[in-house]
Amino acid sequence: MTPLEDARHLIAGPGISAESGVPTFLGPGGLWRNFRPEDLATFEAFAKDPQLVWEWYRWRRSLIAGVHPNPSRLALVELERRTPVFTLITQNADGLHDRAGSKNIRKIHGDIWLTRCALCSYQRVDTAAENEGVPRCPDCAAPLRPGVEVPLRQPVAQRRRQQQTLIQVVRSESLAVVISYG
Numbered sequence: 001m002t003p004l005e006d007a008r009h010l011i012a013g014p015g016i017s018a019e020s021g022v023p024t025f026l027g028p029g030g031l032w033r034n035f036r037p038e039d040l041a042t043f044e045a046f047a048k049d050p051q052l053v054w055e056w057y058r059w060r061r062s063l064i065a066g067v068h069p070n071p072s073r074l075a076l077v078e079l080e081r082r083t084p085v086f087t088l089i090t091q092n093a094d095g096l097h098d099r100a101g102s103k104n105i106r107k108i109h110g111d112i113w114l115t116r117c118a119l120c121s122y123q124r125v126d127t128a129a130e131n132e133g134v135p136r137c138p139d140c141a142a143p144l145r146p147g148v149e150v151p152l153r154q155p156v157a158q159r160r161r162q163q164q165t166l167i168q169v170v171r172s173e174s175l176a177v178v179i180s181y182g
């Protein structure tokens with residue numbers, strides 16, 4: 001058995017999305033190079049201009065809808081199939097692990113296809129970049145927001161420390177393999 005086949009928890013970084021042609025939030029070629037993240041990705045920004053935030057996320061959803069899971073994603077599906085207990089911990093919020101066929105996924109930054117209420121616990125999974133304007137919660141009428149969480153206001157050093165802590169926690173439980181960690 002190879003070390004990869006022995007993995008129980010596996011962390012996938014944003015590089016695996018970049019390989020699929022999906023722009024990532026951070027790093028070279030990431031969307032943040034063209035947009036000010038503080039204008040788009042925080043709860044405060046959503047409260048200030050939800051229409052702008054939704055336009056940006058719908059554009060991103062449309063980009064993601066046009067790409068296919070790459071071989072790396074498919075390999076993770078195969079790895080899960082061969083491993084009795086397997087968790088894929090991913091930084092990617094694009095939903096491509098789901099489309100590839102992965103089952104047991106923990107999404108650190110949420111899911112761009114998830115639409116959830118800004119106030120109550122309502123949430124739903126969208127399948128296309130549909131609708132215009134700011135959707136409303138059917139339960140409480142508050143604005144719905146995209147289900148992505150990116151801690152952009154954290155200093156880079158703090159973010160790195162948290163990532164290292166996560167890796168150490170995973171390693172303490174079993175073998176961890178880091179793929180395209182960026």
Ligand SMILES: [Zn+2]
Pocket residue numbers: 117118119120121122137138139140141142
């Ligand atoms: Zn609600």
